[in-house]
Amino acid sequence: MSFDAIVIGSGMSGGWAAKELTERGLKTLVIERGRHLEHGSDYTDSLSPWELDNYGQVSEAEIEADYEVQSKCYAFSSATKHLWAKDSDHPYTTPEGKPFYWIRGYHLGGRSIMWARQSYRLSEMDFESNAKDGYGTDWPIRYPDMAKWYDHVETFAGISGSLEGLSQLPDGKYLPPMALTPVEAEFGRKMEAAFPTRKLITGRCAHLTAPTPEHEALGRGACQYRSLCERGCSYGAYFSSLSATLPAAKNTGNLTIVTDAIAHSIIYDPKTGKASGVRVIDQNTKVGTVYDAKLIFLCASTFGTAQILLNSTSEAFPTGLANRSDMVGRNVTDHISGMGAAGTYPGFEDIYHHGRRPNGFYVPRYRNVTEPGDGYTRGFGFQGRGLRSSWQRGIGDVGTGAALKTKLRKPGPWSLNLNGFGEMLPRPENRVTLHPTRTDKWGIPILHIDVSLGPQDRKMIDQASADAKAMLELAGCTDITQTRHYGGLGLGIHEMGTARMGKDPKTSVLNGYNQAHDVPNLFVTDGSCMASSGCQNPSLTYMAMSARGAHHAVEFLRAGKA
Amino acid sequence: MVDSPRLDGAALDRRALLRSAILLVGGTMAGLPDIAFATAPTKAFFALAERAVLDSVCAALIPRTDTPGALEAGVPAFIDAMMTNWAAPKTAERFRSVLTSIDNAARTETGKGYAALTATERDARLAAFDAAAFAAGDRDWRRFKGLAMTGYYLSEPGATQELRYELVPGVWEPAVKMGPDTRAWAG
Numbered sequence: 001m002s003f004d005a006i007v008i009g010s011g012m013s014g015g016w017a018a019k020e021l022t023e024r025g026l027k028t029l030v031i032e033r034g035r036h037l038e039h040g041s042d043y044t045d046s047l048s049p050w051e052l053d054n055y056g057q058v059s060e061a062e063i064e065a066d067y068e069v070q071s072k073c074y075a076f077s078s079a080t081k082h083l084w085a086k087d088s089d090h091p092y093t094t095p096e097g098k099p100f101y102w103i104r105g106y107h108l109g110g111r112s113i114m115w116a117r118q119s120y121r122l123s124e125m126d127f128e129s130n131a132k133d134g135y136g137t138d139w140p141i142r143y144p145d146m147a148k149w150y151d152h153v154e155t156f157a158g159i160s161g162s163l164e165g166l167s168q169l170p171d172g173k174y175l176p177p178m179a180l181t182p183v184e185a186e187f188g189r190k191m192e193a194a195f196p197t198r199k200l201i202t203g204r205c206a207h208l209t210a211p212t213p214e215h216e217a218l219g220r221g222a223c224q225y226r227s228l229c230e231r232g233c234s235y236g237a238y239f240s241s242l243s244a245t246l247p248a249a250k251n252t253g254n255l256t257i258v259t260d261a262i263a264h265s266i267i268y269d270p271k272t273g274k275a276s277g278v279r280v281i282d283q284n285t286k287v288g289t290v291y292d293a294k295l296i297f298l299c300a301s302t303f304g305t306a307q308i309l310l311n312s313t314s315e316a317f318p319t320g321l322a323n324r325s326d327m328v329g330r331n332v333t334d335h336i337s338g339m340g341a342a343g344t345y346p347g348f349e350d351i352y353h354h355g356r357r358p359n360g361f362y363v364p365r366y367r368n369v370t371e372p373g374d375g376y377t378r379g380f381g382f383q384g385r386g387l388r389s390s391w392q393r394g395i396g397d398v399g400t401g402a403a404l405k406t407k408l409r410k411p412g413p414w415s416l417n418l419n420g421f422g423e424m425l426p427r428p429e430n431r432v433t434l435h436p437t438r439t440d441k442w443g444i445p446i447l448h449i450d451v452s453l454g455p456q457d458r459k460m461i462d463q464a465s466a467d468a469k470a471m472l473e474l475a476g477c478t479d480i481t482q483t484r485h486y487g488g489l490g491l492g493i494h495e496m497g498t499a500r501m502g503k504d505p506k507t508s509v510l511n512g513y514n515q516a517h518d519v520p521n522l523f524v525t526d527g528s529c530m531a532s533s534g535c536q537n538p539s540l541t542y543m544a545m546s547a548r549g550a551h552h553a554v555e556f557l558r559a560g561k562a
Numbered sequence: 563m564v565d566s567p568r569l570d571g572a573a574l575d576r577r578a579l580l581r582s583a584i585l586l587v588g589g590t591m592a593g594l595p596d597i598a599f600a601t602a603p604t605k606a607f608f609a610l611a612e613r614a615v616l617d618s619v620c621a622a623l624i625p626r627t628d629t630p631g632a633l634e635a636g637v638p639a640f641i642d643a644m645m646t647n648w649a650a651p652k653t654a655e656r657f658r659s660v661l662t663s664i665d666n667a668a669r670t671e672t673g674k675g676y677a678a679l680t681a682t683e684r685d686a687r688l689a690a691f692d693a694a695a696f697a698a699g700d701r702d703w704r705r706f707k708g709l710a711m712t713g714y715y716l717s718e719p720g721a722t723q724e725l726r727y728e729l730v731p732g733v734w735e736p737a738v739k740m741g742p743d744t745r746a747w748a749g
Contacts, residue, residue, distance in 0.1 A: 046729075048718070048721075048727065048729050049716040049721060049727070049748070049749055050716055050717050050718045050721065053647075054644060054647050054648045055640070055712055055713065055716045056716070057644070057648050058648075059647060059648045059649075059650075060648060060649060060650040060653055061650050064650070178734055179734065179736045180736060181736040181737060182736065182737045224730050224731065224732050225731045225732065225733060225734040226729065226730055226731065350739060350740045351737050351738065351739065351740065352738050352740050352744055353734075353735060353736050353737065353738065354731060354733065354734070354735040354738050355731035355732070355733050355734035355735060356731060356747075356749070357734045357736075388746075390725075390746045390747060390748065390749075391711065391715040391725065391746060391748065392711075394711060395704065395707055395708040395711055396704065397696075398692055398693050398696045399692070400622065400623050400685070400688050400689045400692045401622060401623065401624075401625055401685050401688070401689060402625055402627050404623070404624065405624055405625070405627055405629075405631075405724065406627075408715075408725075408746065409724060409725065409745055409746065410744070410745070410746060411740075411744070411746040411747070412746070
C-alpha cells in the first residue's frame with residue numbers, strides 16, 4: 001500500500017507529524033506498534049478509589065513477572081497498568097551495575113497519554129550549551145528558529161502558564177495560569193529574598209484552564225482538577241495525541257492509522273537514494289506487510305527510533321539506516337533525577353485547598369545562569385508542590401483508635417517538596433545498540449542500553465540536593481528529608497539523543513530540519529533528534545520539532561529535495 | 563437481620579465468613595458494604611480464628627465513632643482479599659505473623675486470645691503494640707497498618723463520610739478558610 005507519507009509512532013511527536021502532514025494535503029499513514037486506544041471509553045478516569053482493583057495496588061506477583069521496570073514509575077497503579085509496556089513482553093538488557101529504567105507504554109498515543117504535562121521552552125542558552133562547553137556537537141539551529149513553532153504548538157495544544165521574562169525559560173503563548181497555594185507563594189518570596197536571581201513560578205502545563213474555540217471544536221473541555229490524568233482524560237482537558245492531534249489529523253480526511261503494527265525496518269532504495277517504505281509485523285498475527293511512501297517520519301520514541309534505524313541495514317548502510325556518522329544510538333541522555341528535599345512548612349493552619357491541581361510550581365535553572373555550578377557546566381530546575389498532608393501521614397506514625405481517627409479527620413500540616421530535573425551531558429559512549437543474539441517475540445533484536453552518569457552529572461546531583469535542603473531550611477521547614485542518589489537513570493522518563501541533529505554529517509544524524517543527512521526523505525522529530533537536553537521537560541520541544549520538521553519536509557518534497 | 567445471600571458461590575463464602583467473623587466480635591451486619599473487586603478470590607486467606615483477630619485489630623485501629631469504622635467499611639474483608647489478590651506468599655505470611663504476634667501476646671499475658679478480650683482491653687493492647695512496634699522499627703506492623711488504613715480511607719465510607727472525596731472537584735481553590743469541621747480530602 002502506498003501513501004504520500006508514513007509516520008512511525010503515534011505518540012507526542014508522531015501525532016504532531018500526522019496532523020501537520022495531513023493538514024498540508026499529504027495522504028498519511030500512521031503506524032502504531034501498540035493496540036488501539038479509544039479516547040474516552042478506554043480510559044479509567046471515572047473510577048473512584050474504592051472502585052479500583054485492589055484500591056490501586058498491582059499484585060506483587062504480577063509486578064515481579066511482568067512489570068519489574070514499569071512499576072518503578074510514579075504513575076504505575078492498577079488504574080494505569082494497562083498503559084505500561086509489559087517488561088516480560090518487551091525485554092532489554094543493560095550492563096551489570098548500570099541499570100536504566102526504560103519507562104514507556106505501547107498503544108495509540110503512546111506516552112502522550114500518561115505524561116506529566118509540564119511544558120517549557122528551551123532557550124538560546126540551551127541551544128548554545130554544546131558549543132560553549134564542548135560536550136556533544138553544536139546544534140544546527142538556535143532559539144529564533146524554534147520560537148514561532150513553539151507559538152504554534154502551544155496555541156493548539158493549550159498550555160497554561162504565566163509570563164515571567166526569564167531568558168533561561170522563554171515565555172510562551174499561555175492560557176490562564178493555575179494559582180499557587182499561599183505556602184508556595186510565601187516559600188517563593190522567601191527564596192527570592194534570600195537568592196534575588198532565583199524565581200519560583202507556577203508550573204507551565206498542557207491543561208485547558210480556558211479552552212479556546214479551536215480546542216472546543218475538537219471536543220476538548222476545561223480541566224476539572226481531578227489529577228487522574230495518567231489514566232486518560234475523558235474531558236480531553238490535557239494535550240495528548242488522542243485528545244488533540246490525531247482528531248485534527250482525522251478531520252482532514254487524509255489520515256489512515258494502522259495499530260498493532262510493529263515497524264521492523266525502513267526499506268532503502270539505493271537507486272533513488274531514498275527510503276521507500278516500512279516493513280511492519282502485526283503484533284498479534286506476526287504477519288508482515290510493507291507500506292510505501294514518498295516521505296517517512298520516524299517518531300517511534302528515542303530508543304524505538306534508534307532500534308528501527310539500527311535494524312534497517314543494507315549494503316549502503318551496513319551499520320543502520322542514516323548511520324554513516326555512527327551516531328545512531330549514541331549520545332543518550334536522560335534528565336538527571338534523585339535530587340531534592342521535602343519538609344513540613346510552618347503556618348497557614350486554618351487554610352486548606354480544594355480540588356486536585358494537576359500541576360505544581362517550578363524553579364527555573366539558576367546554576368550556571370546567575371549562580372555558578374560547583375563542578376558542572378549546565379544546570380537543573382526544580383518541580384515542587386506545597387500542599388497539606390492527609391491521612392497517609394498516620395501510617396508512618398504512632399497512633400491507634402478513636403484518637404487516630406480524630407487526628408486524621410483534619411488536614412495535616414503543610415508539606416513542601418522540591419524535585420530536581422537536571423541536564424545530563426551528552427557523551428558518545430552512552431548508547432543503545434542491538435543485542436547481538438537476543439530477539440523479542442517478533443524476531444526483532446532487543447536493545448542493549450549502556451548509559452551511565454559522568455562525574456559532572458554526579459556533582460550536579462550533589463549540589464541540587466544540597467540546594468533543595470538549604471532552601472527548605474531557610475524557609476523555616478522542619479523534618480526535612482533529603483534525596484541524593486545516583487541510581488535513577490531512566491526515571492526522568494526523558495531519554496533523548498540517539499539520532500542527534502548537527503551541522504556535520506560526520507558527527508550527527510540529522511540536519512537543522514530534522515532531515516537525515518544521509519536519506520533526504522527521512523525525518524526524525526522525537527527525542528532522538530535532541531543534540532542536548534536542557535533541563536526543561538522535553539515534550540513541548542518534540543511537538544515544535546515535529547511541526548517545524550513536517551513543514552519543511554513538505555516544502556522539500558514539493559521542491560524535489562526530499 | 564441479614565440480606566439473603568447471593569447465589570454466587572464466591573460472594574456467599576465471603577459473606578458467610580464475614581458474618582461469622584463479625585458476629586464473633588459482637589458486631590452487627592447493618593450497612594455491610596458490597597465490596598467491588600474485579601477478581602474476588604474464591605476462598606478466604608485467613609482461617610476463621612485468624613479472621614476474628616483481624617476483625618478485632620481493625621476495629622481497634624479504626625473504630626466506629628460518629629462515622630463508620632474499619633469493620634463497617636469492609637477493611638478486614640479487603641485485607642483478606644488482598645492477601646490473595648495482591649500479596650506474594652511471603653508477604654501474606656508476614657501479615658499473618660502480625661496477627662499471630664498480637665494474639666499470642668494476649669494469650670501469654672491474659673490467658674485469652676485477643677478477640678476474646680473486652681473492647682477496652684483490645685484498644686489498650688493495640689495502642690501498646692503500636693507504640694512498641696514503632697519504637698522497634700517493626701516494618702511488618704507498619705505495612706499492616708498502612709494496608710488497613712488504605713482499606714479504610716479509600717473505602718467509600720472512609721473517603722466520603724469520615725473524610726471528603728470528590729471525583730470531579732471542577733475547581734482549584736488554593737486557599738480556602740477552614741471551618742470548625744473541615745475534613746481532610748481522602749484523595
